[in-house]
Amino acid sequence: MTAFSAELIGTFLLILLGNGVVANVVLKHTKGNNGGWIVITTGWALAVYVAVLVAGPHSGAHINPAVTISLAMAGLFDWSLAGLYITAQFLGAALGATTVWLIHKDHYKATEDSGAKLATFSTGPAIKNTGANLFSELVGTFVLLTSVFFITQPEIVLEEGASVQFGLGSLGALPVALVVWAIGLSLGGTTGYAINPARDLGPRIVHALLPIKNKGGSGWNYAWIPVIGPLIGGALATGLYLALS
Numbered sequence: 001m002t003a004f005s006a007e008l009i010g011t012f013l014l015i016l017l018g019n020g021v022v023a024n025v026v027l028k029h030t031k032g033n034n035g036g037w038i039v040i041t042t043g044w045a046l047a048v049y050v051a052v053l054v055a056g057p058h059s060g061a062h063i064n065p066a067v068t069i070s071l072a073m074a075g076l077f078d079w080s081l082a083g084l085y086i087t088a089q090f091l092g093a094a095l096g097a098t099t100v101w102l103i104h105k106d107h108y109k110a111t112e113d114s115g116a117k118l119a120t121f122s123t124g125p126a127i128k129n130t131g132a133n134l135f136s137e138l139v140g141t142f143v144l145l146t147s148v149f150f151i152t153q154p155e156i157v158l159e160e161g162a163s164v165q166f167g168l169g170s171l172g173a174l175p176v177a178l179v180v181w182a183i184g185l186s187l188g189g190t191t192g193y194a195i196n197p198a199r200d201l202g203p204r205i206v207h208a209l210l211p212i213k214n215k216g217g218s219g220w221n222y223a224w225i226p227v228i229g230p231l232i233g234g235a236l237a238t239g240l241y242l243a244l245s
Helices: 003-026 037-059 065-073 079-103 105-110 114-119 130-150 169-187 197-209 225-244
Strands: 155-157 163-165
Touching (some): 037 169, 079 105, 079 197, 130 169, 130 225
Antiparallel strands (some): 155 163
């Protein structure tokens, strides 16, 4: 699998499962209707786990433009590949959101609340406050990227004092999933913790294009916050990493 394909498929799975759990909770007459915030945050964490599990060996599983740009800023990723990765991420996010809609078409028809429909595509603030909402996305992404930069590989220390690093295989996806779960539980209640420009903007564009009855607006006056906030948060995490390294 190429890196482009891995990022596309990984982000597709992320949005399919992540937005899928939101649809299951907020749309009418689903089995998971009114399942609550714990269900949503757990579903997103597991979505991250699956996405990283699949894409990780082939592309590093960035599945997030903020991750790609931050790693490039830190000198840990080639800038020449950034455009390729980000394009794949946005395409994967759009495909994932479209598939969620196809699966839940009857439930979109049964749901009258246009805000609930939009929530299955993109994030929005619990209380609209531009500065506070931007800061929330900034901090959430800062936590994510700081964790990505400083998660250490396990190692075995030999009697002679030498050490050997080794991978965790499929369990290697677990630390990032747990970080995303913690962000959702602790910090996500203000804005829905996009912490990923592709995760929010890609599906928001799809929402604007799809023929969903009574869907309302796509929230374009807010759309810049879950793009700019994560990019700033990632840049600050990069600065911290470079300062400490």
